Each structure stands twice: as C-alpha cells, then as structure tokens.
Amino acid sequence: MRRLPIYFLLDVSESMAGEALYRLEDGMGAVIKTLRTDPHALETVWISVIAFAGQVRQLAPLTEVASFVAPSLPxxxxxxxxxxxxxxxxxxxxxxVRSTPDRKGDWKPIVFLITDGKPTDDVAKAVERWRARYAGSVSxxxxxxxxxxxxxxxxxxxDAGNVLTLEENTDANFAKFIxxxxxxxxxRSRSxxxxxxxxxxxxxxxxxxxxLNLDKPLDRVDDSNAFFVSKCQKTQLPYLVKFEPRSARVNAxxxxxxxxxxxxxGCYPVKNTYFEMSADQPNVATVDSNQLHGFPSCPHCGNPVGFAMCDCGNTFCISGPGQQTCPWCRQTAQFSRGQEGDPGVDLTRARG
Ligand SMILES: [Zn+2]
Ligand SMILES: [Zn+2]
Known part of the structure; x- marks a missing residue:
C-alpha cells in the first residue's frame, strides 16, 4: 500500500494565540472530517501534525485518516x-518510505507550512538542507x-506559486482557506x-x-506586537497579554x-505547555511600562488586575491592593495602585 503522507507544520507562537489558534484547531478537525468521507483519501492519505514555537513537538505521528484524531494545539x-x-x-x-529500484515507496509527501511570524532562530542551514535534499521530492x-x-x-x-498569503484572518476566510x-x-489523492x-x-x-508575486517588492515584516506572559496567582497558570503599537502625538x-x-x-489563557514550547533563551526585548495602555483582568480566575508588576520583573494577577504573593518568585509583598508619573518599570517582552 503506497501512502500519501501529508504533514502540517504549524506555527503555534504567541502571535497565533487566541482566535487564530482556535480557528486552526477547528480547521484541522474540519479537514479530517471531510477526508473521512472521501474514499480516495481514506485509501491513501496519512497525516501528521508538527507544531513549533521556540520548541518543536510532533503532536500526531503519521496516521491514516480513518484513525486520525486532530490534536489540540499548544x-x-x-x-x-x-x-x-x-x-x-x-x-x-x-x-x-522512499522508492528504490525494487520497491515502490510512498507517494510524494505534501507539507502545509502555516505561519504568521518571522523566524526567531537561524534558518539558513535548514533551508540549505531542504533545498539540496527535499525540495525536489516533497511538495x-x-x-x-x-x-x-x-x-x-x-x-x-x-516555488513562488506555492507561497500563499491569507489576506485577512476572519472566520469566513479561514473556513474557505481550510x-x-x-x-x-x-x-492529490485522486491524481x-x-x-x-x-x-x-x-x-x-x-x-x-x-x-506571492516576486515582481512586487516583499512586504515589510511587522513583528512589532508586544506579548507578555503573565501568571495567575490563584491557578499558577500562564496567560498572554497582547499589545499593539500605535504612534501617538504627545504635546509637551x-x-x-x-x-x-x-x-x-487581547488577553489569552494558555496552558503550562507554553513553557515547554518556548525557546530556551531568556526573553530580552523590553518595553517601558509607561508606554502601555489598557490592562487586562485575569482570564483564569477573573481577578480584576491581571498585570501587577513584581520586583522580579514578572507580572501576575491580583485581586486589588494589599498583600500578594508572586507566582513566579514566591515573594510576598504589599501592592498599591501605580501613580500617574511613576517612573516606568521595564517589562520583559516575550519573543512572539
Ligand atoms: Zn488569576
Ligand atoms: Zn516575583
């Protein structure tokens, strides 16, 4: 039996948190549901899902459509x-399984690489290896x-013809994309x-x-959203707080x-797998807290202040002013409201 291997290589970095990831998760389910009703696909298609952020995990090994279960995404x-x-x-x-003179291997695999950010690691070596040994034998x-x-x-x-941009990620567009x-x-399973x-x-x-049209200049990479990972004091679970940059006219x-x-x-609850999927290097980019506008409540426990700053440089949720224990460093300290004109505190940005 010659298989048609399909790999989904999915970016699950912070910028995908929230809507985009829910759509992708549902989308994977929808792909499988349709393929299950297709006799050609049932006969040949095998699917695997690999997720990557700072780290890489194979969420589902190559599995035939009939017994494939769409995984939840970290x-x-x-x-x-x-x-x-x-x-x-x-x-x-x-x-x-590669073909040899006396054995027919699997059909040419297809990889769907879905991403919304720019690489934070060095890709040159991997790209070189891909082009030398895989580009010709894998779509x-x-x-x-x-x-x-x-x-x-x-x-x-x-090929440029295989580099696509989903212009606007709405529910309707994503459903069509899926x-x-x-x-x-x-x-492919028919042909x-x-x-x-x-x-x-x-x-x-x-x-x-x-x-992708190579005759037009490429879009500038916009990586300027700021993400912070905060922790819930009650549940110890992490959540992501997303800020978008705006330029503002200041009169002085x-x-x-x-x-x-x-x-x-936005503010999105995430699981502890967040830390397993994150890059080993510490976060380095910082933003002055005076530049931040709007603060979330805690999406895990509903505490009204989701962004209290501890001396250790991390943020967490608190119920209000008073004695609070930081879930990152375990220090207990007295918290009060920040005053207008307080010197800004540098916050560590997550890598995105
Ligand atoms: Zn909380
Ligand atoms: Zn702390």
Missing amino acids: VGGGTSLGKALSFLMDEIDRSV LVAISIGHSADLSVLSQLT QWVTQSVQA VGDITKEEKLPELDKSILTR GQASFDSLAYVLV
Whole structure:
C-alpha cells in the first residue's frame, strides 16, 4: 500500500494565540472530517501534525485518516522555523518510505507550512538542507496568515506559486482557506501516479488567498506586537497579554512629538505547555511600562488586575491592593495602585 503522507507544520507562537489558534484547531478537525468521507483519501492519505514555537513537538505521528484524531494545539514563545524544518526533514527520513529500484515507496509527501511570524532562530542551514535534499521530492505549500510572516524565507523553500498569503484572518476566510487545503489533499489523492496532474493545486479564491508575486517588492515584516506572559496567582497558570503599537502625538509645552504607545488588544489563557514550547533563551526585548495602555483582568480566575508588576520583573494577577504573593518568585509583598508619573518599570517582552 503506497501512502500519501501529508504533514502540517504549524506555527503555534504567541502571535497565533487566541482566535487564530482556535480557528486552526477547528480547521484541522474540519479537514479530517471531510477526508473521512472521501474514499480516495481514506485509501491513501496519512497525516501528521508538527507544531513549533521556540520548541518543536510532533503532536500526531503519521496516521491514516480513518484513525486520525486532530490534536489540540499548544502555544509557546518564539518562532523556531529552522528547528521546525530540521525536525520535519528528520521525520520524513524516518517515516516516509522512499522508492528504490525494487520497491515502490510512498507517494510524494505534501507539507502545509502555516505561519504568521518571522523566524526567531537561524534558518539558513535548514533551508540549505531542504533545498539540496527535499525540495525536489516533497511538495511544500507555505501559507502566511496575514502579513507578518517572512515571505523571503518562505520563498526559499518552494516555488513562488506555492507561497500563499491569507489576506485577512476572519472566520469566513479561514473556513474557505481550510476548504482549499482539504481540496488540495483530495485532488492529490485522486491524481497520485499521474505525472501530468501531480503538481497542480486547486484554484484559489483570490480575494482570500494570494500567491506571492516576486515582481512586487516583499512586504515589510511587522513583528512589532508586544506579548507578555503573565501568571495567575490563584491557578499558577500562564496567560498572554497582547499589545499593539500605535504612534501617538504627545504635546509637551511648546513642543509636540511622536511617541510610541502600546495598546491592549487581547488577553489569552494558555496552558503550562507554553513553557515547554518556548525557546530556551531568556526573553530580552523590553518595553517601558509607561508606554502601555489598557490592562487586562485575569482570564483564569477573573481577578480584576491581571498585570501587577513584581520586583522580579514578572507580572501576575491580583485581586486589588494589599498583600500578594508572586507566582513566579514566591515573594510576598504589599501592592498599591501605580501613580500617574511613576517612573516606568521595564517589562520583559516575550519573543512572539
Ligand atoms: Zn488569576
Ligand atoms: Zn516575583
């Protein structure tokens, strides 16, 4: 039995936390549900899911469609694409049966790489290995969710026609995108062995998914959202606080100048697997707390202040002013409201 191996290589870094990750999780479920009703897919398709943030985990080994269960997706800090590609190549070496003169191996595998950020590790070696040994024998479709992915890296992995951008990540668009992924797998499972059809992907809805056009300059990478990982004092569980940069006009006496402000846009509960999926290196980028506007409540326990700052440099949830114990460093201290004009505290940004 020749299998058609399908790998989903999914970015689960902080920037995917919240809506994007829920959609992806549901989307994986929808892909499987449709493939289960397709006799061609049932016969040939085997699926594996590999997630990467700072670290890489294979959430599901190569499994036939009939017994595949879509895994829940973790979140972590960092976007180690280089590490993820190396993991994928090792996995392909291990699990995909190559054809030899006296044995027919598996069909040409397809990889769907879905990412929304730029790599935080060194990808050069992995890209080189991919191009030398895998690019010709594995189809890779790279999908950027929104405009923050580094298209120049993705375009080194596969033909420009296989680098796609999901223009706007709404429920409706994502559902159509998932349909397109499903159709791509179905089409390939029907055409395996037919050389003339093998490489063709189904038509795209161009208002949703666009192909990379190398004649146009590449979009600038926007990696400027600030993420902080905070901890719930009651449950000890982490959550991510997301701020978006806005430039603000500040009037100071006669002068006025542009200053950068970060505005709260979301707060997402995550599991302790966050720490397992995060990069080993400590977070380094910092933001002055005076630049932050808007503070969340705790998504785990509902404490009204989700962003109290401890001397140890970390943030956590508190019920209000008074004695509180930091879940990071275990110090108990007296907390009071911050005053307008307090000297700013430097907060450590997560890697995104
Ligand atoms: Zn809490
Ligand atoms: Zn502390």
